[in-house]
Amino acid sequence: MEQVLNVVFSTAFLAAVLRVSTPLILPALGGLISELGGVINIALEGIMLIAACAGVLVSVWTRSAGLGLLAGLALGTLTSLVLAFFHLNLKADLILAAIALNLLASGGTIFVVYLVTGDKSSTSRLVSGQMPFLRDIIPTIADLPTIGPILNQNILTYAAFVLTAAVAFFLYRTRPGVHLRAVGENPEAARSVGIDVRRMQYLALILSGALAALGGVYLSMGYVKFFARDMTGGRGFIALAAIYLGARHPLGVLVAALVFGAAEALAIQLGNLRVPTQLVQIIPYAATIIALVLYAIAQRQRVAARQRKFRQAA
Amino acid sequence: MSTEPLIVAMRQIVKVYPNGLRANDHVTFEVRPREIHALVGENGAGKSTLMKILYGLEKPTAGAIYLRDQLVHIDSPHTAIALGIGMVHQNFMLVPSFTIAENVVLGAEPLRGGVLDRKAAIAITRELSRRYGLEVDPEATVDAVPVGVRQRVEILKALYRGAEILILDEPTAVLTPQETQELFAAIRQLVDNGKTVIFISHKLREVKEISDRVSVMRNARMVDTVETASVSEEQIARMMVGREVFLQVHKPPLQRGEPVLQVRDLEYVSDAGVEVLKRVSFNVYAGEILGIAGVEGNGQTELVEVIAGLRRAVSGCVLLGGVDITRASPRQVRRAGAAHIPEDRLTNGVALSATIAENLIVDRFEQPPFTRGLLMQPRHIAQHAERLIEQFAIRAPSAELQVGMLSGGNMQKVVLARELSARPKLLIAAQPTRGVDIGASEFIYDQLVRARNDGVAVLLVSADLSEVMALSDRIAVMKDGRLTAIFSNTPHLSEEEIGYYMLGVKHMSAEEIAANW
Incomplete structure (x- = not known):
């Protein structure tokens, strides 16, 4: 137990939380935008995989991490564009189309990896690019005592926090953001004031794809330096849970993603101790379920409290 | 000009x-x-x-x-x-x-x-x-x-x-x-x-x-x-x-019988935790139409659905012909003698993709003569449908037509035919003429009054105040989940007067309401 507490209260743990939360925050923000636009994007998982794979392969091919990032972003966004086209133009069921994309991404990415490398599990034999860490930009940062390791994060981790604020600003203070929310809540109302519902839903899905793609690129070009089969490991779905746990608000979503990230970081740190790995590996998923249950209970209690107040007033 | x-x-x-x-x-x-x-x-x-x-x-x-x-x-x-x-x-x-x-x-x-x-x-x-x-x-x-x-x-x-x-x-x-x-x-x-x-x-x-x-x-x-x-x-x-219409309802004098429906202190809390019905009490007597007036969303929908067994009351009781149906299932409520014309016809009134004949037996398909042993009896089902189509003047080329193809008025006649042919003691009619043309409304009014004359207790809920006033023998008003008044419907009662109770500007005391149960 003492070992566990030592782990949790270490700076390494805090740094790890930020590191493992990043690929949850980014897709969760994307999912949030799609949810508020009324077109929840279940394909976050697949989009992340595709972006992760494309990023690695292009960075190998071009010897440029930046071009890898752009390729991952482009292909991930394109995937969400395909989803949007299926749903909004061809009227396919959004959930089914997204499931299809997830399955396609899982098999398709590893198929491409096999074609390129002859390896069916990962690209670890290739020398791929990595997005810079803060240390690569401000070399002295890692030498700072205590906060050095915490601050020395990948720039995509910094991007996740900046993007949280940006998404909040977009949704609540800009015209397209407000229109997007109006479309999600009452499409008829939006249409009646001349808002192009389909265009806003395209926007919602494209933005969600781009954010999920960033999360995917981070996984293969920041968190680690290779692409592996199904390396997203359900993060795209945990991100969906974070949307609701975060009460469908950017700040709440950030906090929820950090909570899930902390659970995962704990699992990783405990992996170093003598705890059965199977048990450790279920921590992030169990934490997700527990958090959602607690959320539901809290919600019910709020309702019950309101009810009591109502009765007293009556 | x-x-x-x-x-x-x-x-x-x-x-x-x-x-x-x-x-x-x-x-x-x-x-x-x-x-x-x-x-x-x-x-x-x-x-x-x-x-x-x-x-x-x-x-x-x-x-x-x-x-x-x-x-x-x-x-x-x-x-x-x-x-x-x-x-x-x-x-x-x-x-x-x-x-x-x-x-x-x-x-x-x-x-x-x-x-x-x-x-x-x-x-x-x-x-x-x-x-x-x-x-x-x-x-x-x-x-x-x-x-x-x-x-x-x-x-x-x-x-x-x-x-x-x-x-x-x-x-x-x-x-x-x-x-x-x-x-x-x-x-x-x-x-x-x-x-x-x-x-x-x-x-x-x-x-x-x-x-x-x-x-x-x-x-x-x-x-x-x-x-x-x-x-x-x-x-x-x-x-x-395109022809003469008679939206004036002609009712013979009230022949009020025993109380058929007795609702006492009924309370209902929605899933969202809102107290929707607050100690609602009233009776509906055999041979009368009790109309419930009120702006929509003041608990009328929930009241009807609690009585019909579609929602579960928190407290209070509902007696139908002396039988407690407070916690009964919709089927048990129907067995006890209730019929229900739901307000949302398309969702709860009919199965849109099923045929007219099928819709006419959904409440009794498992009983003879429609089912014998394990098998349905298509001949009886068809005969039943043809009889009701004629009796209720449902305009449809065939009993095998999908109900979804019918106009609002004819769809409502299918519901009405099914509910009235069950020979109920109590008929609950929620927004019976919503989305129905004048011709069909006339027919529906006529059927409701006929049921009343035959001794059925009719509970009418309508957002259309003129409809409530035209049909009802007594009028109750709902506001914020409470009954704020029960009146006898006399020619002296004006829409404005009822409007004050609908708005909550006026309300009767519990004693005054109880006197009019």
């Missing part, structure tokens, strides 16, 4: 839907500037389609639209708005979680340096609200304000977009008589401010009261446009239906 050009002239409008339905057949509709022009017609007469074309929601198959003698092409609401046409829809087009100011400016938000200017939105709303006498709190969220206020928000929305021509689609359908009067005052103020109002309605009394001219549509055609002052309500009704 004046030489001023017509503000709206729709000429020879034809609209044929892809499924072949002809909704507008060479319709010509002309509106003068600054008039209140009523557009009336039965459901399906084509008035909504015509207005959707004017507002750019539908594209006409043929025909032309002129605004002030200028030919225009209105291909979207965007264009309509730009041309000064605003529409207040029947089901409000508002975003519930947004504030009133946000809703008013939605789609054309004031910006400041590219960012939304909330203060300007609030100021704009306040100013419009003041100028046109449409009082609202710009910072309240829409889901927290009553229906009457939401409607004002809709009008403000149109005005903010510079509407000169306002189309109001059945605006009084959801209002109390007092709110209706407030709306009419606002409409007059709009006209005084130079606006033109097109008022869609089928409440002829209101048409008479508010409009300068009235256009009547029937079967996709324009019957006529006349000065309102030159015609009576009866004449308008005749133009709408």
Whole structure:
């Protein structure tokens, strides 16, 4: 137990939380935008995989991490564009189309990896690019005592926090953001004031794809330096849970993603101790379920409290 | 008349839907500037389609639209708005979680340096609200304000977009008589401010009261446009239906029997934790129609569904013919002698993709003669259907037709046929004539009164106050989940008086109500 507490209260743990939360925050923000636009994007998982794979392969091919990032972003966004086209133009069921994309991404990415490398599990034999860490930009940062390791994060981790604020600003203070929310809540109302519902839903899905793609690129070009089969490991779905746990608000979503990230970081740190790995590996998923249950209970209690107040007033 | 050009002239409008339905057949509709022009017609007469074309929601198959003698092409609401046409829809087009100011400016938000200017939105709303006498709190969220206020928000929305021509689609359908009067005052103020109002309605009394001219549509055609002052309500009704109509209900004197339904201290809390029914008590006696009046959303729906076994009461009890059905399932409630015409016909009244014959036996399919052993008996089912189709004058080519293909009126007749053929002791009729044309309404009224005369206890719930007043022997009023009054329906009782109870301005004491159970 003492070992566990030592782990949790270490700076390494805090740094790890930020590191493992990043690929949850980014897709969760994307999912949030799609949810508020009324077109929840279940394909976050697949989009992340595709972006992760494309990023690695292009960075190998071009010897440029930046071009890898752009390729991952482009292909991930394109995937969400395909989803949007299926749903909004061809009227396919959004959930089914997204499931299809997830399955396609899982098999398709590893198929491409096999074609390129002859390896069916990962690209670890290739020398791929990595997005810079803060240390690569401000070399002295890692030498700072205590906060050095915490601050020395990948720039995509910094991007996740900046993007949280940006998404909040977009949704609540800009015209397209407000229109997007109006479309999600009452499409008829939006249409009646001349808002192009389909265009806003395209926007919602494209933005969600781009954010999920960033999360995917981070996984293969920041968190680690290779692409592996199904390396997203359900993060795209945990991100969906974070949307609701975060009460469908950017700040709440950030906090929820950090909570899930902390659970995962704990699992990783405990992996170093003598705890059965199977048990450790279920921590992030169990934490997700527990958090959602607690959320539901809290919600019910709020309702019950309101009810009591109502009765007293009556 | 004046030489001023017509503000709206729709000429020879034809609209044929892809499924072949002809909704507008060479319709010509002309509106003068600054008039209140009523557009009336039965459901399906084509008035909504015509207005959707004017507002750019539908594209006409043929025909032309002129605004002030200028030919225009209105291909979207965007264009309509730009041309000064605003529409207040029947089901409000508002975003519930947004504030009133946000809703008013939605789609054309004031910006400041590219960012939304909330203060300007609030100021704009306040100013419009003041100028046109449409009082609202710009910072309240829409889901927290009553229906009457939401409607004002809709009008403000149109005005903010510079509407000169306002189309109001059945605006009084959801209002109390007092709110209706407030709306009419606002409409007059709009006209005084130079606006033109097109008022869609089928409440002829209101048409008479508010409009300068009235256009009547029937079967996709324009019957006529006349000065309102030159015609009576009866004449308008005749133009709408194409024959004489008798919406006056003739009831023989009340022969009240034993209490069939007894509801005592009924309480219901919704899943969201809102207390929807608060100690509701009343009786319905054999041979009477008890009408429940009230603005929609004051607990009527829940009351009906608790009685019908579709929702579970928190406390209190419901007795049907002396049997406790408080916690009974819908089937048990039906076995105890209740029939239910649900308010949402399309969801709860019929199975749209099933045939008429199937819909007519869903409450008794497992009983003989429709089922023997494990097998259904198609011959009996078909005979049963044919008998009821004839008896209830359901207009359908075959009993094997999918119910979804029927008109609203005929669909409701299927429901009515099923429920009345179950020979109930209690008939619960919720919004029985909603979305039903005048002809079918007449028939439904007749059937309800006939059931009453045969000794059935009828519980009628309707948002249409004139319907409640025309049919009921007694009238109860619901407001915020409580019964605020029970009256005997005498000729002295006025809509205004009931309106005070609907608004909650007046309410009877528990003793007064108990005396009238």
